[in-house]
Amino acid sequence: xxxxxxxxxxxxxxxxxxxxxxxxxxxxxxxxxxxxxxxxxxxxxxxxxxxxxxxxxxxxxxxxxxxxxxxxxxxxxxxxxxxxxxxxxxxxxxxxxxxxxxxxxxxxxxxxxxxxxxxxxxxxxxxxxxxxxxxxxxxxxxxxxxxxxxxxxxxxxxxxxxxxxxxxxxxxxxxxxxxxxxxxxxxxxxxx
Amino acid sequence: xxxxxxxxxxxxxxxxxxxxxxxxxxxxxxxxxxxxxxxxxxxxxxxxxxxxxxxxxxxxxxxxxxxxxxxxxxxxxxxxxxxxxxxxxxxxxxxxxxxxxxxxxxxxxxxxxxxxxxxxxxxxxxxxxxxxxxxxxxxxxxxxxxxxxxxxxxxxxxxxxxxxxxxxxxxxxxxxxxxxxxxxxxxxxxxxxxxxxxxxxxxxxxxxxxxxxxxxxxxxxxxxxxxxxxxxxxxxxxxxxxxxxxxxxxxxxxxxxxxxxxxxxxxxxxxxxxxxxxxxxxxxxxxxxxxxxxxxxxxxxxxxxxxxxxxxxxxxxxxxxxxxxxxxxxxxxxxxxxxxxxxxxxxxxxxxxxxxxxxxxxxxxxxxxxxxxxxxxxxxxxxxxxxxxxxxxxxxxxxxxxxxxxxxxxxxxxxxxxxxxxxxxxxxxxxxxxxxxxxxxxxxxxxxxxxxxxxxxxxxxxxxxxxxxxxxxxxxxxxxxxxxxxxxxxxxxxxxxxxxxxxxxxxxxxxxxxxxxxxxxxxxxxxxxxxxxxxxxxxxxxxxxxxxxxxxxxxxxxxxxxxxxxxxxxxxxxxxxxxxxxxxxxxxxxxxxxxxxxxxxxxxxxxxxxxxxxxxxxxxxxxxxxxxxx
Ligand SMILES: Cc1ncc(C[n+]2csc(CCOP(=O)(O)OP(=O)(O)O)c2C)c(N)n1
Ligand code: SF4
Numbered sequence: 001x002x003x004x005x006x007x008x009x010x011x012x013x014x015x016x017x018x019x020x021x022x023x024x025x026x027x028x029x030x031x032x033x034x035x036x037x038x039x040x041x042x043x044x045x046x047x048x049x050x051x052x053x054x055x056x057x058x059x060x061x062x063x064x065x066x067x068x069x070x071x072x073x074x075x076x077x078x079x080x081x082x083x084x085x086x087x088x089x090x091x092x093x094x095x096x097x098x099x100x101x102x103x104x105x106x107x108x109x110x111x112x113x114x115x116x117x118x119x120x121x122x123x124x125x126x127x128x129x130x131x132x133x134x135x136x137x138x139x140x141x142x143x144x145x146x147x148x149x150x151x152x153x154x155x156x157x158x159x160x161x162x163x164x165x166x167x168x169x170x171x172x173x174x175x176x177x178x179x180x181x182x183x184x185x186x187x188x189x190x191x192x
Numbered sequence: 193x194x195x196x197x198x199x200x201x202x203x204x205x206x207x208x209x210x211x212x213x214x215x216x217x218x219x220x221x222x223x224x225x226x227x228x229x230x231x232x233x234x235x236x237x238x239x240x241x242x243x244x245x246x247x248x249x250x251x252x253x254x255x256x257x258x259x260x261x262x263x264x265x266x267x268x269x270x271x272x273x274x275x276x277x278x279x280x281x282x283x284x285x286x287x288x289x290x291x292x293x294x295x296x297x298x299x300x301x302x303x304x305x306x307x308x309x310x311x312x313x314x315x316x317x318x319x320x321x322x323x324x325x326x327x328x329x330x331x332x333x334x335x336x337x338x339x340x341x342x343x344x345x346x347x348x349x350x351x352x353x354x355x356x357x358x359x360x361x362x363x364x365x366x367x368x369x370x371x372x373x374x375x376x377x378x379x380x381x382x383x384x385x386x387x388x389x390x391x392x393x394x395x396x397x398x399x400x401x402x403x404x405x406x407x408x409x410x411x412x413x414x415x416x417x418x419x420x421x422x423x424x425x426x427x428x429x430x431x432x433x434x435x436x437x438x439x440x441x442x443x444x445x446x447x448x449x450x451x452x453x454x455x456x457x458x459x460x461x462x463x464x465x466x467x468x469x470x471x472x473x474x475x476x477x478x479x480x481x482x483x484x485x486x487x488x489x490x491x492x493x494x495x496x497x498x499x500x501x502x503x504x505x506x507x508x509x510x511x512x513x514x515x516x517x518x519x520x521x522x523x524x525x526x527x528x529x530x531x532x533x534x535x536x537x538x539x540x541x542x543x544x545x546x547x548x549x550x551x552x553x554x555x556x557x558x559x560x561x562x563x564x565x566x567x568x569x570x571x572x573x574x575x576x577x578x579x580x581x582x583x584x585x586x587x588x589x590x591x592x593x594x595x596x597x598x599x600x601x602x603x604x605x606x607x608x609x610x611x612x613x614x615x616x617x618x619x620x621x622x623x624x625x626x627x628x629x630x631x632x633x634x635x636x637x638x639x640x641x642x643x644x645x646x647x648x649x650x651x652x653x654x655x656x657x658x659x660x661x662x663x664x665x666x667x668x669x670x671x672x673x674x675x676x677x678x679x680x681x682x683x684x685x686x687x688x689x690x691x692x693x694x695x696x697x698x699x700x701x702x703x704x705x706x707x708x709x710x711x712x713x714x715x716x717x718x719x720x721x722x723x724x725x726x727x728x729x730x731x732x733x734x735x736x737x738x739x740x741x742x743x744x745x746x747x748x749x750x751x752x753x754x755x756x757x758x759x760x761x762x763x764x765x766x767x768x769x770x771x772x773x774x775x776x777x778x779x780x781x782x783x784x785x786x787x788x789x790x791x792x793x794x795x796x797x798x799x800x801x802x803x804x805x806x807x808x809x810x811x812x813x814x815x816x817x818x819x820x821x822x
Contacts, residue, residue: 012573025236025399035236036365038398040341047778048575061476063365063398066543067561082567103573107781108611108773111571120566 004057006065008087011076012101016147021052026168028056036063072157093157094125097133145184152188233404239395242366244269246373251409254295255279256288259680260307261342262396263335284651285310296330305333323433325384329377335391339540348514353491360388360491362469366400394470445492453488464505478546579779580755580795582745585719587614595639600624602645622652628667642669647677647685661710668732674747682750706740713739722802754796757811765808772800
C-alpha cells in the first residue's frame with residue numbers, strides 16, 4: 001500500500017476516543033506501517049469535543065488529516081460526527097454511535113440538540129454505519145468497551161489484518177479486559 | 193549489506209547512522225552501530241515523550257519545569273527514569289530555569305521545560321546565562337502553541353533565540369525530537385551555551401515511531417570549577433563575556449551549516465521551499481515535488497545552505513508558522529522570496545491551509561467547501577467546569593456582589609463564560625492579584641476582588657500580595673485552593689505535600705504565607721458552603737482592609753470521587769425558575785420544561801440544593817464517596 005490512509009475519531013471528553021486512537025495506531029504499527037497520530041489535549045477532559053487523527057502508510061508526513069481525505073470517520077457521539085464531516089473522503093465510511101451527549105449549551109437553553117440528527121447523518125454520509133455501540137458493549141457487561149465496538153466497525157473500512165488489531169488491543173488494555181475487548185471488537189465487525 | 197539483513201533493516205540502519213549525533217557524546221564505529229541496530233527498539237511516542245527519552249539518552253541528570261500545555265508531559269515522562277534523573281516541579285519557570293542553570297554550572301547535564309509564555313517568566317536568567325555560558329549541557333525545552341489551543345497568546349519562541357543569542361533546534365516529529373535533544377546537548381557542551389529546543393502543540397502532542405538508543409553519561413565529575421570571571425557578570429567581567437558571546441556565535445554558525453539537523457531535499461528545481469518545525473511535514477504533503485531546505489538548527493542561520501538552495505531553484509517560498517523570521521532573514525541576505533503574502537502568519541498551519549496557499553501561489557482560487565445545511569447549527573461544546581467543581585461555589589457567591597473581579601489562568605478561567613460570567617479580566621499568571629491593586633488604586637468605584645488558583649498563588653501571586661499589604665491596598669484576594677494544578681492535568685505544587693519524585697514533603701500553608709506577607713484578615717472556607725462564602729465575602733468587602741480568603745476543597749476529578757450525595761430535582765416541587773441552570777453544571781439538563789439531574793454525571797456538591805428557592809433539589813442518599821465517572 002503506497003497511499004497513506006487517514007482516520008478521524010471524534011467524541012466527547014471521557015468517552016475513550018484517545019484509547020481507541022492508540023489501539024488503531026498500534027494495529028497499524030503491528031502491520032508494519034509508519035504511523036502518526038494527533039490528538040487534542042488540555043481542555044478535553046472538561047467535557048469538550050475530542051478529536052483524534054491517525055495516519056498510516058509507507059511514509060507519513062503530516063500528523064493532521066486534510067479535508068476530504070479520511071477513509072473512515074468514527075464518532076462515539078452523533079453531533080460530533082456532523083461537526084467533523086469535512087474530513088471524510090467522498091466515498092469514505094462513517095461509523096457513528098447512536099448516542100447523544102448533551103452539551104451544557106443545550107442544557108442551559110442557549111443552543112438546541114438537533115432533533116433530526118439521524119436524518120442529518122444519513123444525508124451527510126453516503127456510507128454510514130449507525131449503531132448503538134454502548135448497547136453492544138453493555139451486552140458484554142461493560143459499557144466502557146463501546147470504543148472497541150466502534151473500532152470493530154471501523155476496521156471494515158481499513159486494510160489492517162485482524163491479528164494486528166488483536167495484538168494492539170492486547171497491548172493497550174488491562175490484562176483482565178483483553179478478552180472482553182476482543183469480543184467487543186468482533187461484535188463491532190458485524191456491522192455494515 | 194550482509195546476507196540476512198533485510199532491506200527494511202538496512203534502511204533503519206542507514207537512518208540510524210544518519211540521525212544526528214551529539215558531538216562528543218557518541219563515537220561509534222559502523223560494526224558497533226550494526227550490532228546496536230539489531231537491538232534497536234522502536235516505540236510510538238509523543239513528541240514530549242521523545243524529548244524526555246532524548247534527555248535520558250543524552251545523560252541528563254536533572255530536569256526542572258513548571259507545567260504548561262503543551263509542554264507538561266516532557267517532565268512527567270522524564271521522571272519515569274528516576275532515580276537516574278532528578279526531576280522537580282519548581283514554583284515557576286524562572287526558578288526552574290535557575291535551578292537547571294545551577295546544575296549545569298556545577299557540571300551536570302540538565303533540562304528545563306515550560307510553555308512559550310513560561311519563557312517570559314524565565315527570560316531574565318536566559319538573557320544572562322547566555323553570557324555566562326554553561327558547563328554541563330543545558331537545554332531549555334519550550335513549547336509554542338500556534339492557534340492558541342490552550343494559551344492566552346501565540347508568541348513565537350524563535351525570537352528569544354536571536355534575542356538571547358543562543359542556538360535553537362526545531363524538531364518536526366518525535367524521532368527528531370529525540371535526535372535534536374541529543375544534538376542540542378552536544379552543541380551546548382561544545383560551545384558552553386544554553387540551547388533552546390522549541391516544540392509546538394502539534395510536535396509535542398503527535399505520536400510517531402522513535403528508535404531508542406542507550407544512555408551515555410559524560411566522564412566529567414560534578415563540582416564547581418571556581419572561575420569568577422567566567423560566572424560573575426559584574427561589568428568588568430561581563431564586558432569580556434559579551435565579546436566571547438560573539439565569538440561563540442561565529443562558531444555556532446559554522447556548526448549550524450554543518451549540522452545534519454539542516455538538510456536540502458533536492459527535487460524539482462522550479463520551486464524551492466524553506467521551512468522548519470511541523471510546517472515541514474505539511475509542506476511535504478502539500479508540495480511533494482518541490483525542493484526543500486528543512487531547518488532544524490535555525491539560529492544562527494545556516495546561510496550557506498540558504499544560498500545553496502536558492503541559487504539552485506527558480507523561485508523561493510518560505511513556509512513558516514507564526515512570525516516571519518526565516519523570511520526576514522532570507523531577504524536580509526538579498527535573496528528574493530515570497531512568504532507571508534502567500535502563507536498566513538496568524539494561527540497554526542495545516543495541510544489544508546497550505547493547499548489553499550498553493551492555490552493562491554499558482555494564481556488559482558482556493559477551494560473551501562461550504563458547510564452543508566445539515567451540518568450547520570450544531571450546538572457548540574465548549575469546555576466547562578466539571579460537575580462538583582469547587583470553583584463553581586465561589587462564582588455563584590460572587591454573582592451576588594457588584595464587584596470587579598480580576599481573574600487569572602486555571603480551570604477557574606471558565607468562570608468568565610456565561611452563565612457564570614464572574615471574571616472581568618485575565619492577563620497572565622499572578623495578575624489576578626496585582627491587577628486588583630491597580631484597579632483599586634486607580635479609583636475603581638466598585639470594590640475589587642482578585643482571584644487566583646493555588647498553583648498560581650505559589651507561581652507568582654505572593655509578590656502581588658506583598659504589594660497590596662505594603663502599599664496599603666484594600667482588595668479582597670481569593671485563592672481557589674483545589675490542592676492541585678488542575679488545568680494542566682493535575683500536577684503537584686508547593687502546597688500539596690508531594691514532590692514530582694513521588695516523595696512526601698512539607699505542604700506550604702497559603703494562610704501562613706498570607707499572614708507573613710502582612711495580610712491580617714485571613715479566612716479559610718469551604719466553597720460548597722454557600723452561606724459562609726457569602727458572609728465571609730461581605731465581611732471582607734466591607735472591612736476596607738486587604739484580605740485573603742482561602743477557598744479549600746480538593747479537585748474531584750483528581751480525587752476521582754463524588755463530593756457528596758447525588759442530588760435529585762423533584763418535578764412536582766420545581767417551579768421552573770431555572771435558577772439552577774445558572775450554575776452551568778453539566779449534570780443539570782433540561783427535561784422538556786423543567787431541569788433534571790443526570791445521576792451519572794452528578795458530582796454531589798449540593799450547590800443546586802442550596803440555591804433552589806423551591807426546595808426542589810435534594811440528596812438521593814447513599815452514594816457518598818462513590819467514584820464519579822466524569
Ligand atoms: C507563565 C505561565 N506558565 C504556565 C501556564 C500554564 N497554566 C495555565 S493555568 C496553570 C495553573 C493552574 O493551576 P491553579 O492556579 O492551581 O488552578 P486550577 O487549574 O487548579 O484551577 C498553568 C500552569 C501559563 N498560562 N502561564
Ligand atoms: S478539573 Fe477539577 S478544578 Fe478543573 S474544572 Fe474539573 S473539578 Fe474543577
